[in-house]
Amino acid sequence: MKKVIFAAGVMMLASGSAMADLALAKKSGCLACHSVEKKIVGPAWKDVGAKYKGDAGAKDRLIAKVKAGGKGVWGPAPMPPYSPRVSDANIEKLVTFVLSLGK
Numbered sequence: 041m042k043k044v045i046f047a048a049g050v051m052m053l054a055s056g057s058a059m060a061d062l063a064l065a066k067k068s069g070c071l072a073c074h075s076v077e078k079k080i081v082g083p084a085w086k087d088v089g090a091k092y093k094g095d096a097g098a099k100d101r102l103i104a105k106v107k108a109g110g111k112g113v114w115g116p117a118p119m120p121p122y123s124p125r126v127s128d129a130n131i132e133k134l135v136t137f138v139l140s141l142g143k
Contacts, residue, residue, distance in 0.1 A: 061137035068126045070134065073119075076141060083114040089142025102135045103128075 065071055073081035092098035105113075107128070109121035122131060 058137070061133065064130060065134055065137070068122065068130065068134065073117075081117050082119060085138045086141045088114075088138050089140065091142070092139060093142040099132075099135055099139060102139070103131055106131045106135060 062071075062076075065074075074083070074085055076085050078084050079087070088102075092102070105119065106126075107121060107123035109119050111118035126134075
């Protein structure tokens with residue numbers, strides 16, 4: 041079962057859209073603290089996606105969190121604010137990508 045889930049994840053990441061989203065995340069500095077599969081400083085994005093799966097208000101709350109920064113939800117390490125360094129449109133793309141990993 042784990043192999044099937046892993047293979048599905050690899051196939052999803054290999055898609056053009058996911059690769060573009062990962063490139064945007066790298067360019068924006070997100071990968072210094074996050075990865076798709078495992079916790080680094082911040083949580084793994086698959087865990088974030090799973091936590092907020094089915095939460096209709098999650099996207100707006102996470103966009104606000106990425107823009108302003110914050111701490112305490114996933115541990116003591118603070119997340120720095122990414123606005124205005126990363127555009128609002130790109131923050132929305134990144135949050136949409138992260139939330140898609142929980143589906």
